[in-house]
Amino acid sequence: MSKPDRKPLWDALVEAMRNVNTDGCVVWPFATDRDGYGRIRVGRYTNLAHRQMWTELFGEPDLCVLHRCDNRPCVNPRHLFLGTNQENTADRVAKKRSVHGTSHPQCKITPEIVAQIREEYVFGSRTYGTFALARKYNLHQTTVWDIVNRVIWKDALHDSALSAEVSI
Numbered sequence: 001m002s003k004p005d006r007k008p009l010w011d012a013l014v015e016a017m018r019n020v021n022t023d024g025c026v027v028w029p030f031a032t033d034r035d036g037y038g039r040i041r042v043g044r045y046t047n048l049a050h051r052q053m054w055t056e057l058f059g060e061p062d063l064c065v066l067h068r069c070d071n072r073p074c075v076n077p078r079h080l081f082l083g084t085n086q087e088n089t090a091d092r093v094a095k096k097r098s099v100h101g102t103s104h105p106q107c108k109i110t111p112e113i114v115a116q117i118r119e120e121y122v123f124g125s126r127t128y129g130t131f132a133l134a135r136k137y138n139l140h141q142t143t144v145w146d147i148v149n150r151v152i153w154k155d156a157l158h159d160s161a162l163s164a165e166v167s168i
């Protein structure tokens with residue numbers, strides 16, 4: 001059974017957002033993660049929909065893509081801005097929201113970093129174990145563990161739960 005080609009939908013959405021003239025939220029109509037952020041499959045990996053939208057419109061962000069509107073599935077670029085993880089956390093604390101453990105998306109992670117971590121990882125190694133790689137890539141150790149164990153950034157081939165996602 002072949003998957004539906006949703007790329008034309010994504011392309012149309014990007015074009016719509018390039019010329020967006022509404023100040024209302026534009027809520028991602030497809031799959032969301034357990035934190036409520038829109039998800040989109042890019043090649044073998046999934047990305048946050050609002051982050052992918054930013055990438056399409058403005059290029060790869062080197063910081064977190066944050067919401068002014070506090071509406072996690074929103075992909076209206078007028079509501080998005082770049083900030084640091086710290087700002088992201090401060091923002092969340094200020095809004096008295098909780099972080100759901102290690103499942104919280106780490107905006108610093110890219111498919112390239114995921115691939116690198118998985119290639120370099122050596123179980124129990126002092127230089128290539130989860131703690132060492134966490135230091136190297138400035139991530140939480142639990143995040144690195146999740147990456148190498150494919151709890152997050154799962155290989156699409158093994159991830160049937162993501163079937164509702166848009167692929168581009």
Ligand SMILES: [Zn+2]
Pocket residue numbers: 024025026069070071074075076079
């Ligand atoms: Zn919004």
